[in-house]
Amino acid sequence: MTISSEVLRRVHATGSQQDWVVTTPQLKSAGADRNTVRRMVRSGHWVPLTRGSYWVQVGRDDRGPSLRSRVRGALLACGPEVVAAGPTAARLLGIQGLPKDDGTLHLAAPPSHEIRSRPGIHVHRTTLSPTARMTLRGISVTTPVRTCADLLLQSLGWRR
Incomplete structure (x- = not known):
């Protein structure tokens, strides 16, 4: 059984507005049931990002989801109170001179x-x-001033 073109169109319409990320409720709203999601994940067309979010691969992109997509997935799954912070916010803001990215997303939550x-x-x-x-550009982050303060405190060994 294949996914209907109408469901795929709805999923792509949502994903195109969110760095190609969709949430489980959005997939359900588009008409994709659990079995459809499992099949699309197994086939590599949809990549799980975090609990409740998926990267919708359009075409073949062997690099995988971008930092923006990974952050978007985490934030969509967590809700509006959570923001990208620390080194993750710094990378999104284009701050230079950071250590090599180890792939960990840093989020600030109440x-x-x-x-x-x-x-x-x-x-x-x-x-x-x-x-x-x-x-x-649609992603909640700490401001440049707060991000730099957090990075400075982190480099001094302080934990926030």
Whole structure:
């Protein structure tokens, strides 16, 4: 059984607005059931990013999902209270001179948020003021000033 062209069109329409990332509820809304999702993942057309989000591979891209797509997937799955922070925010902001990327996403979440650190995602518990966060091409990140402060504190061995 193949996925219908209408379902695929809806999934692509959503993904094209979100760095080619879709969430499980968005897939369900587009008409993709669990079996369809499993088949598309097995075939390599959809790549799981984090619990509840997938990268919709359009064409053959052997590089895999971009940093933006990986962050978008994590943020869509976590909700609007969570932002990219630390080295992840710095890379998205184009800050130079960072250590080599080890692939770990750094996210800032309120102390009461349910997301937890796990392999590939490091959650920093902090309360961010509205002036310490911004939206960069649709992705919530810490501001350049806050990002640089976090990087400086991290280099000094402080944990936030």
